[in-house]
Amino acid sequence: MLAKSEQAITNADRTFFQLRKDIVEGIIPAGSKLSEMELSTKYEVSRAVIREAINRLATCHLVERKANVGARVVALSPEGLIQLYQVREALEGMAARLAARYMTDEEIADMQALLDSHFDKVKDGQSYYQEAGDVDFHYRIVTGSKNDHLISVLVDGLYHLVRMYRVQLGMAGPRVSTAFDEHRHIVNAIANRDEELAEMLMRRHILYSKNNIEKKLNHG
Amino acid sequence: MLAKSEQAITNADRTFFQLRKDIVEGIIPAGSKLSEMELSTKYEVSRAVIREAINRLATCHLVERKANVGARVVALSPEGLIQLYQVREALEGMAARLAARYMTDEEIADMQALLDSHFDKVKDGQSYYQEAGDVDFHYRIVTGSKNDHLISVLVDGLYHLVRMYRVQLGMAGPRVSTAFDEHRHIVNAIANRDEELAEMLMRRHILYSKNNIEKKLNHG
């Protein structure tokens, strides 16, 4: 999905990525117990490798671990999703501000080109590109902040949790055209080096997404 | 230091806390290599326990790990500290906003009382309480947000990194009296349930701290 430089070197890496994928996509159900023995036979690695993978998942908040008891996949709750979006609003708002400050002109031009290509595809009705496009857009802003902590918390942590919610609660993409307009305005603000506006627009963009999701959760 | 519920159950827990403390306080120097064998003899536990502790430290970004090579304590850099404060500004600003929304009247009253006691102590010239008081104040706001992700990222992650910088760069507390005024104003905004103002004041408060630190780094 992400064209990130997350490449697996060791078995623990591979197992971690595989487990994370299986959890995010709901192959391993939310709230279910993660037995080290069971997983070590299933993934054909030793318990130590599974333990390391589970520990990493725990620090990503995809699983919760209790000493001498074991680990469970986190349970999905509406409040959890709201809280996730509150953090996203704060962090990605700051990311947009920093992107307006630190992104190079080339990076901004690339991002504008990316948005154009997305727009063409959406115009042709290929709305299934929406999620990938949205991910791409947010990813570029976040990396454009040039802030390693920000990047890590979002890309390595929150985004996987958000994806888990979206996949398992069946939140495929509504809000296609409006979201694209919002993306466009954010990029314009960044191109104008208007930090204040970039942050404000990004925060509103995420707030709208949150409200939209809340609506679906309540009336759906 | 923190009266948190972080209590060690297993040896890995204890070793993790001990290692974290030694790194934050500079007993293990920034940038130095962490040899698993060496540490396992030093802390009198097996290599597996050390490995688990190091892995946890890696996800806290206190150490950096490279596959088949080893782990090093992160290097301190002025840019790193700036980036940390950028993330703090975003997250604690949101925390103040959410605290204004979700803290109970009792929690707010407690916090005001805490501030009063701090003020009395500072008035008497006991300025060495400043850092602990500051930590207490920020900790209450963050937990008052009732947002688990926010709490975890800040309390389990960033605060230890910030403390590492403060300890090792010798940033003991200046800005005592002005910081107290800022704290007071933030609490007032929260008591008035003014989310917008609470967030804005908190962001400024952290921004001022950042500027103050930058000044010391440059002229110090």
Added chain:
DNA sequence: TGGGCATATATTGTCGACATTAGTCATTTT
């Protein structure tokens, strides 16, 4: 019959040994 306690079992926590990899140094070849 219901509750508390002791035992039993299954799971996690811990350990030491082995396998594998990266880095170093010496040798060889051009």
Added chain:
DNA sequence: AAAATGACTAATGTCGACAATATATGCCCA
């Protein structure tokens, strides 16, 4: 002489076995 290649070494990665802990079962007693 310089560069490349090969083996050597020391570290990390992986594994299976043992120890400690929590939950479940069943027994005893009120």
